[in-house]
Amino acid sequence: MTGTDDRSKGASERELVLNQPNGRNSAGNVRKFPPEVRPAPGQEGEPGWASGLRKLYNSVVDEPLPDSFQDLLKKLDDSDDA
């Protein structure tokens, strides 16, 4: 991993905050962030598991809906078309 020098200014400021010693495991630090500045997916400077958790989650979000959901669409359609 490289330093933060070569990153754009906004990004490196955020990195700096995230790289504070107790930014990794202590949720006491994390909870200071309002939702809009929470680390973005895949952001460096956070524990691997944190991005792993989002990757896991997003891997499901990105899956196409299984065929079984076609029936669901129909059920909802039926109840409002009838």
Next chain:
Amino acid sequence: MREQTKASPADEGFRKELMSVLPHLRAFARGLSGRSDFADDLVQEAAIKAWTARDRYQAGTNMRAWTFAILRNHYLSELRRNKRETDLDEGAAERMLVMEADQEGPLHLGDMEAALQQLAPERREAVLLVGASGFSYEEAAEIAGCPIGTMKSRVARARADLARMLDDDPEKMLASRSGR
């Protein structure tokens, strides 16, 4: 059912919004239950519940939070009814063994999933809502029906648990990062 109800623009809007949150509901349900077939059943049942209760949804509020709460409550009542946890825990424990043998390697999603399933249920739910779905503590507390302080401490504990399970040596890494 609502055979007599005509499709109103509001219903159509609701249906579209509901459909758009399905992938998120699937991810949440998968994370909660650790089982994709069970998770998809939960999502479909929750979607139908949401549709049936659509009169109680206030347009312009948070559809994702609203449906997550429905799914979560449905999941808990299904758990109580079916006691599916037992075989789930066995599967997760098996995968944990694989994970411990592979600590040097990069974090695999299977490891992540296994670790997630090792968490206490309320911590798993908390870290899924805040750490994965991106809800605020306030929204997550509302979904889980607990005080915000409780949600914060659940997330903190889940994070500590995951760090302990998944970071090979958190203290060492911490020390090197802070220059100690």
